[in-house]
Amino acid sequence: xxxxxxxxxxxxxxxxxxxxxxxxxxxxxxxxxxxxxxxxxxxxxxxxxxxxxxxxxxxxxxxxxxxxxxxxxxxxxxxxxxxxxxxxxxxxxxxxxxxxxxxxxxxxxxxxxxxxxxxxxxxxxxxxxxxxxxxxxxxxxxxxxxxxxxxxxxxxxxxxxxxxxxxxxxxxxxxxxxxxxxxxxxxxxxxxxxxxxxxxxxxxxxxxxxxxxxxxxxxxxxxxxxxxxxxxxxxxxxxxxxxxxxxxxxxxxxxxxxxxxxxxxxxxxxxxxxxxxxxxxxxxxxxxxxxxxxxxxxxxxxxxxxxxxxxxxxxxxxxxxxxxxxxxxxxxxxxxxxxxxxxxxxxxxxxxxxxxxxxx
Numbered sequence: 001x002x003x004x005x006x007x008x009x010x011x012x013x014x015x016x017x018x019x020x021x022x023x024x025x026x027x028x029x030x031x032x033x034x035x036x037x038x039x040x041x042x043x044x045x046x047x048x049x050x051x052x053x054x055x056x057x058x059x060x061x062x063x064x065x066x067x068x069x070x071x072x073x074x075x076x077x078x079x080x081x082x083x084x085x086x087x088x089x090x091x092x093x094x095x096x097x098x099x100x101x102x103x104x105x106x107x108x109x110x111x112x113x114x115x116x117x118x119x120x121x122x123x124x125x126x127x128x129x130x131x132x133x134x135x136x137x138x139x140x141x142x143x144x145x146x147x148x149x150x151x152x153x154x155x156x157x158x159x160x161x162x163x164x165x166x167x168x169x170x171x172x173x174x175x176x177x178x179x180x181x182x183x184x185x186x187x188x189x190x191x192x193x194x195x196x197x198x199x200x201x202x203x204x205x206x207x208x209x210x211x212x213x214x215x216x217x218x219x220x221x222x223x224x225x226x227x228x229x230x231x232x233x234x235x236x237x238x239x240x241x242x243x244x245x246x247x248x249x250x251x252x253x254x255x256x257x258x259x260x261x262x263x264x265x266x267x268x269x270x271x272x273x274x275x276x277x278x279x280x281x282x283x284x285x286x287x288x289x290x291x292x293x294x295x296x297x298x299x300x301x302x303x304x305x306x307x308x309x310x311x312x313x314x315x316x317x318x319x320x321x322x323x324x325x326x327x328x329x330x331x332x333x334x335x336x337x338x339x340x341x342x343x344x345x346x347x348x349x350x351x352x353x354x355x356x357x358x359x360x
Contacts, residue, residue: 011062012038015097018130027117031106034131035090035097037067040081046137047079047349048128048164049088050145050152053218053266054254056096057088071338078342084141084349091148092127093119093265101200101261113261114200120272121151125159128152132163139163142349146170146334147305148266151273157292158275166293168345170334173305174283174313175274180304183221184267187214191260200261208260212251214267219250224301224330287316294320295348297341299333321348 018032037057049059049069060074060081061067073079073086090098093116101116132140143156143164150172157167176184191197194210202208232243276283296314298307307324314322325341327333333341 010039010042011060013058014038016131016134018127018134021092021123021127021130023117023123024120025117029099029117032092032099032127033097033103034092034099034127035094036087036131036135038085038087039073040084040086042085044082044084045141046085046087046132046139048132048140048143048156049086050128050143050149050156051088051091052145052147052149053270054095054215054258054263055149056094057090057098058096059088060086068335072342072345078338078346079144079349080346087137089128089131091124091152091266093124093262093269095258095262100259101265102204102259111204116261116265119265119269121148121155121269122159122272124269125152125155129160129163140165142166142168144168144170144345145172147172147331148270150305150334151176151270154275157290157294158286161291164292166295166348168295168297168348169310170297171299171302171305171331172296173309174286175276176270177304177306177309181271183217183304184271186217187267188264190214190217191264197260200264202260207255209255211255211258211260211263212248214263215251215254216247219247221303222330222332224303224328226301227328227330230328283313284316287313287320288318290317290320292319293348295323295344296320297323297325297334297344299330300324300326301328301330302333304331 015033015035021029021032035057037059039060051057055068058067059069061070073081075082079086090096092098093100101112103112105112140163143153145153150169153167153169154174156164190213191208191210194208196202196206197208197210228243235242237245275286294314294317296310298310311322314320323344325333327337329336
């Protein structure tokens with residue numbers, strides 16, 4: 001008999017079209033494209049992966065071109081491709097194949113640019129839900145994501161509780177903190193104040209220095225001061241310090257591949273993140289009536305997304321479980337050291353729990 005662990009997982013990168021999408025703002029987009037990656041068992045339960053700010057839908061990738069969660073996904077791994085179908089979308093407003101500011105607006109034949117409407121995390125989730133319907137996927141076993149992806153996972157549990165069994169928000173909190181809003185503001189101002197930005201009407205391929213600076217500001221929050229000190233040790237580079245060279249490199253690297261208007265769109269979507277927004281109740285009420293099994297993971301030293309805040313919220317959820325991971329990587333803990341926390345996810349995926357039914 002064939003050993004299932006010797007079979008190559010099915011792998012597909014493609015896109016799906018949503019005919020019409022009405023946003024929270026009331027604006028309507030037509031012919032919305034969402035790029036996706038799909039791998040794993042052809043008939044297994046579906047696990048939806050949601051990516052972070054500068055991530056994309058390539059979570060597994062291919063040999064020599066690994067995805068950003070390759071270490072978590074594969075035959076016999078924490079997200080077992082022999083058992084599950086693993087699916088990920090590039091977010092609405094994103095930079096890698098989904099409809100966003102760099103896409104062509106069908107009615108005009110021109111790039112959306114700054115005319116692309118503002119989107120929220122809930123708009124992203126709604127787009128994914130409609131895309132799953134277009135793909136004839138009637139149910140999702142779990143939604144997993146970190147940072148911006150964790151915001152999406154939390155909203156999945158609120159918006160479509162009958163469609164998903166359990167959600168795994170990582171490195172996130174029920175709202176974006178004022179500290180997070182502050183760093184996003186720095187990034188937004190850096191881009192919008194750049195003269196070359198031209199109020200968002202820059203020519204295609206333009207290099208926006210403000211995007212580099214926005215990326216540098218973000219990078220400072222992703223890892224802990226201890227990790228910076230241990231890595232750079234105040235060592236000097238050809239001009240300045242090694243840590244300065246590192247941030248300059250990271251800024252240039254992102255600016256070479258990411259559309260500035262898309263970066264702004266996603267930062268502002270993150271600013272919208274608040275589970276209680278517009279729902280007529282407090283976050284405590286949200287927690288006490290959260291309708292989906294909730295497994296949250298926080299990381300030591302996360303400067304933006306307080307582990308204590310996420311733990312307090314999760315403890316109020318009847319079907320909630322919170323984990324804390326000790327790490328020097330801070331917020332970026334959800335991208336590394338899978339051996340520390342991958343089993344937390346895999347054990348809950350296999351543990352079937354009766355869904356809580358909430359009236360209203």
